[in-house]
Amino acid sequence: MDNxxxxxxxxxxxxxxxxxxIENIQAPKxxxxxxxxxxxxxxxxxxxxxxxxLKAFERFKVLKEPDWQKPKFPKIDYQxxxxxxxxxxxxxxxxxxxxxxxxxxxxxxxxxxPLQEQARLNGIAVDAVFDSVSVATTFKDELxxxxxxxxPISEAIQNHxxxxxxxxxxxxxxxxxxxxxxxxxxxxxxxxxxxxEGVRCPMELSTYFRINASNTGQFERTLIIAxxxxxxSYLEGCTAPMRDENQLxxxxxxxxxLDDAEIKYSTVQNWYPGDQDGKGGIYNFVTKRGLCKGKNSxxxxxxVETGSAITWKYPSCILKxxxxxxxxxxxxxxxxHQKADTGTKMIHLGKNTKSKIISKGISAGSSDMTYRGLVxxxxxxxxxxxxxxxxxxxMGNKCGAHTVPYIKNKNSESNIAHEATTSKISxxxxxxxxxxxxxxxxxxxxxxxxxxxxxxxxxxxxxxVEAQKLVGISLEGSVG
Amino acid sequence: xxxxxxxxxxxxxxxxxxxxxxxxxKKFCLDNFIDKGFPNKKEEDWKFSDLNQIIKNNIGELSFYxxxxxxNKVDTSVFVDGLEHNKIVxxxxxxxxxxFEYENKDQIEIIDQSETINEFKNSxxxxxxxxxxxxxxxxxxxxxxxxxxxxxxxxxxxNSKIWSKNINLRLNFELDKDSSLRLIDLFNDASExxxxxxxxxxxxxxxxxxxxxKVDKFENKNIKxxxxxxxxxxxxxxxxxxxFSGSNFSKNEINCNLNGVxxxxxxxxxxxxxxxxxxxxxSIINHLTENTKSYQLIKSVLEQSSKAVYxxxxxxxxxxxxxxGYQLSKAILLNKESEFNAKPELEIYADDVKCxxxxxSGSLNEDSIFYLMxxxxxxxxxxxLLINGFLLDVVxxxxxxxxxxxxxxxxxxxx
Numbered sequence: 001m002d003n004x005x006x007x008x009x010x011x012x013x014x015x016x017x018x019x020x021x022i023e024n025i026q027a028p029k030x031x032x033x034x035x036x037x038x039x040x041x042x043x044x045x046x047x048x049x050x051x052x053x054l055k056a057f058e059r060f061k062v063l064k065e066p067d068w069q070k071p072k073f074p075k076i077d078y079q080x081x082x083x084x085x086x087x088x089x090x091x092x093x094x095x096x097x098x099x100x101x102x103x104x105x106x107x108x109x110x111x112x113x114p115l116q117e118q119a120r121l122n123g124i125a126v127d128a129v130f131d132s133v134s135v136a137t138t139f140k141d142e143l144x145x146x147x148x149x150x151x152p153i154s155e156a157i158q159n160h161x162x163x164x165x166x167x168x169x170x171x172x173x174x175x176x177x178x179x180x181x182x183x184x185x186x187x188x189x190x191x192x193x194x195x196x197e198g199v200r201c202p203m204e205l206s207t208y209f210r211i212n213a214s215n216t217g218q219f220e221r222t223l224i225i226a227x228x229x230x231x232x233s234y235l236e237g238c239t240a241p242m243r244d245e246n247q248l249x250x251x252x253x254x255x256x257x258l259d260d261a262e263i264k265y266s267t268v269q270n271w272y273p274g275d276q277d278g279k280g281g282i283y284n285f286v287t288k289r290g291l292c293k294g295k296n297s298x299x300x301x302x303x304v305e306t307g308s309a310i311t312w313k314y315p316s317c318i319l320k321x322x323x324x325x326x327x328x329x330x331x332x333x334x335x336x337h338q339k340a341d342t343g344t345k346m347i348h349l350g351k352n353t354k355s356k357i358i359s360k361g362i363s364a365g366s367s368d369m370t371y372r373g374l375v376x377x378x379x380x381x382x383x384x385x386x387x388x389x390x391x392x393x394x395m396g397n398k399c400g401a402h403t404v405p406y407i408k409n410k411n412s413e414s415n416i417a418h419e420a421t422t423s424k425i426s427x428x429x430x431x432x433x434x435x436x437x438x439x440x441x442x443x444x445x446x447x448x449x450x451x452x453x454x455x456x457x458x459x460x461x462x463x464x465v466e467a468q469k470l471v472g473i474s475l476e477g478s479v480g
Numbered sequence: 481x482x483x484x485x486x487x488x489x490x491x492x493x494x495x496x497x498x499x500x501x502x503x504x505x506k507k508f509c510l511d512n513f514i515d516k517g518f519p520n521k522k523e524e525d526w527k528f529s530d531l532n533q534i535i536k537n538n539i540g541e542l543s544f545y546x547x548x549x550x551x552n553k554v555d556t557s558v559f560v561d562g563l564e565h566n567k568i569v570x571x572x573x574x575x576x577x578x579x580f581e582y583e584n585k586d587q588i589e590i591i592d593q594s595e596t597i598n599e600f601k602n603s604x605x606x607x608x609x610x611x612x613x614x615x616x617x618x619x620x621x622x623x624x625x626x627x628x629x630x631x632x633x634x635x636x637x638x639n640s641k642i643w644s645k646n647i648n649l650r651l652n653f654e655l656d657k658d659s660s661l662r663l664i665d666l667f668n669d670a671s672e673x674x675x676x677x678x679x680x681x682x683x684x685x686x687x688x689x690x691x692x693x694k695v696d697k698f699e700n701k702n703i704k705x706x707x708x709x710x711x712x713x714x715x716x717x718x719x720x721x722x723x724f725s726g727s728n729f730s731k732n733e734i735n736c737n738l739n740g741v742x743x744x745x746x747x748x749x750x751x752x753x754x755x756x757x758x759x760x761x762x763s764i765i766n767h768l769t770e771n772t773k774s775y776q777l778i779k780s781v782l783e784q785s786s787k788a789v790y791x792x793x794x795x796x797x798x799x800x801x802x803x804x805g806y807q808l809s810k811a812i813l814l815n816k817e818s819e820f821n822a823k824p825e826l827e828i829y830a831d832d833v834k835c836x837x838x839x840x841s842g843s844l845n846e847d848s849i850f851y852l853m854x855x856x857x858x859x860x861x862x863x864x865l866l867i868n869g870f871l872l873d874v875v876x877x878x879x880x881x882x883x884x885x886x887x888x889x890x891x892x893x894x895x
Contacts, residue, residue: 068524406821418839419836424833
């Protein structure tokens with residue numbers, strides 16, 4: 001058995017499926033004003049934050065759960081969830097990593113996320129979120145030197161209220177859709193990033209999300225602000241233990257790019273996808289939205305979606321500033337009984353705005369995959385262009401692949417081009433690879449990686465390698 | 481609207497000799513419609529065209545009753561010259577004439593099917609309205625092996641004597657094994673502000689060939705909705721060509737079920753719109769068995785504040801291996817107020833398929849205009865030449881050369 005095969009065998013099962021025995025503090029089960037006050041209180045939030053939450057909750061009460069999506073799921077009982085869960089040892093926040101619960105450190109070590117100083121060789125600043133709270137942020141000093149703020153959002157609310165107050169909810173308002181509003185009411189933690197004017201962030205910033213406690217929803221909130229002329233590349237990774245019941249993850253991510261700023265946001269999502277019969281797994285209902293507020297700004301989303309029982313998200317760009325650019329690169333892979341309904345929205349408001357969408361969907365087993373996207377060029381967005389390409393690859397005849405693009409052009413000086421194809425791996429390609437000594441699974445891995453190449457090369461180097469492996473692993477057992 | 485509907489409904493069934501059961505079925509359809517109302521933008525299929533609002537803004541209150549005892553004089557001046565053809569003439573929603581003068585009468589059967597109610601998949605509340613108010617419905621059966629010598633033209637005309645604001649029509653066609661039919665729908669409206677609601681049902685048996693051309697090019701202020709349901713058996717071919725530019729609003733829906741192997745469907749459409757017209761094509765091609773094929777090409781040229789919508793869906797069932805589906809929609813926006821919306825959709829459950837779609841919209845290519853002008857054409861001439869070429873592409877897809885020439889003449893496309 002060669003090395004690759006060994007590696008694949010090691011990884012064949014969901015290797016992040018362990019759970020950590022840690023004492024937790026939880027809010028009482030259910031969703032009501034008291035729980036929201038509890039969350040706000042335990043985080044020692046100022047009054048305006050509680051008001052923000054309660055306003056969202058008022059709105060949430062009148063909203064209905066949407067049902068237009070392709071993957072249907074059993075009704076979620078929102079009263080049967082814990083909205084706050086934190087490791088007990090975090091109650092009084094440790095001042096340094098040495099005070100961290102060793103069990104937590106071990107968990108992150110198992111996940112391959114180096115939190116300790118000595119392990120920080122790869123030059124990536126990490127913020128780790130465990131259930132509802134951010135447990136550690138690395139490389140803080142170095143970032144502070146440049147004036148970059150990278151900290152848990154709960155800390156930012158305390159220390160930088162003026163920034164949070166100004167931008168929180170400016171892209172995803174409290175009056176948004178069902179899951180976004182739920183998040184606004186009960187969000188617990190997440191990352192906050194502020195890059196000051198003219199600064200190019202010297203390293204990749206990264207957040208690692210982990211759901212541990214059962215019956216908890218994870219509602220994190222990320223806010224990234226890139227001030228004039230700045231640049232930041234941000235990475236997000238996710239895992240969860242294997243559990244029989246479905247768990248809800250409804251995060252909100254807001255990006256704001258001011259004049260000449262650029263934000264690159266990459267996600268490698270590997271939540272527990274449920275077992276082979278589709279039991280358990282995470283419901284990943286995330287709202288991600290970026291606002292190109294200033295002139296010449298740019299927001300680029302890259303996502304590799306391999307996990308979750310149901311993925312339902314549309315990272316979007318609002319191109320408000322003139323000459324702003326929005327990009328969306330996506331690989332979504334579904335296997336067994338996984339379902340995904342994902343895509344993007346590009347809303348062109350400013351002049352000379354450009355957007356590009358490259359989406360690659362791969363479905364295998366009994367899974368179902370939908371690309372749903374919107375390109376909307378408003379009448380003021382002169383000279384705008386959009387290019388969309390969405391390709392789907394089907395493996396086996398029990399899966400489905402669907403494409404639902406909405407294309408609206410209200411401007412005669414703008415151009416939209418959209419292409420989509422659906423196909424399978426051709427016998428010729430497989431034959432060619434096998435003839436040269438690859439086994440069928442390797443051959444499929446090679447072809448699929450080639451199919452995804454355009455997106456994979458958008459990822460930062462370290463993650464591209466990981467993502468490439470992940471692509472291979474996710475499709476295990478779908479051929480032959 | 482409810483009282484008006486009920487009043488007009490009782491008036492219209494009074495004049496028809498219907499059995500108690502038929503009246504009950506019609507009543508059931510009416511109640512369904514009253515319950516649902518006109519489609520509005522809350523419904524996914526009507527997202528881009530809110531019919532309820534459009535009717536309100538363009539017509540206002542509708543009325544539904546027409547005295548069908550009254551015969552209209554057939555105005556022969558609307559007939560197409562220079563092409564021998566069979567005729568069906570509708571005036572104000574009433575069938576005035578069915579004339580298959582060029583055909584072998586034994587091979588075509590006209591059956592009165594007024595009592596049957598059609599239920600269509602992928603339909604909407606307008607089918608209930610149609611069922612409730614259609615008073616005569618015929619089925620045209622083309623018998624085994626017969627191929628009509630001349631095309632059939634259906635004239636949809638309205639004149640100033642029309643009573644109601646709404647007209648409902650229904651026709652059923654059955655093409656038996658190895659038969660073929662060329663069908664042209666021509667719209668001639670002399671009335672203002674009416675809502676036409678047309679349902680056709682086609683049943684194509686093995687090897688049957690249907691070619692349906694819909695042409696609406698005379699300026700009018702009417703609102704038109706047309707639904708074609710096509711069921712296709714083994715080896716059958718259907719070709720639908722839609723050219724709409726005259727009405728204020730139109731929506732053409734094609735629901736095509738490819739039930740037999742090697743069946744194929746072609747849908748081609750041209751929109752050439754000005755002022756504030758709003759037209760839509762929605763097609764659903766259901767590939768239900770293996771080795772079926774579909775091809776769609778829709779092109780729009782939009783001037784002033786006109787708006788075109790294309791919603792196309794290719795559905796591939798898990799049994800429909802070796803499907804070949806293709807969809808392309810292109811639009812040229814000539815004015816800053818014109819608008820093009822598209823939703824080209826693929827829903828695929830089989831792996832060995834070849835399906836693709838493309839959609840592009842934008843302005844006239846400046847480089848092409850420059851190229852032509854540098855060779856001595858005026859700006860206007862170059863523009864016309866480019867638009868002509870753009871639309872000609874679709875007209876060239878018409879497989880019947882006689883009808884292709886007729887349509888080219890009608891819309892004044894030069895070669």
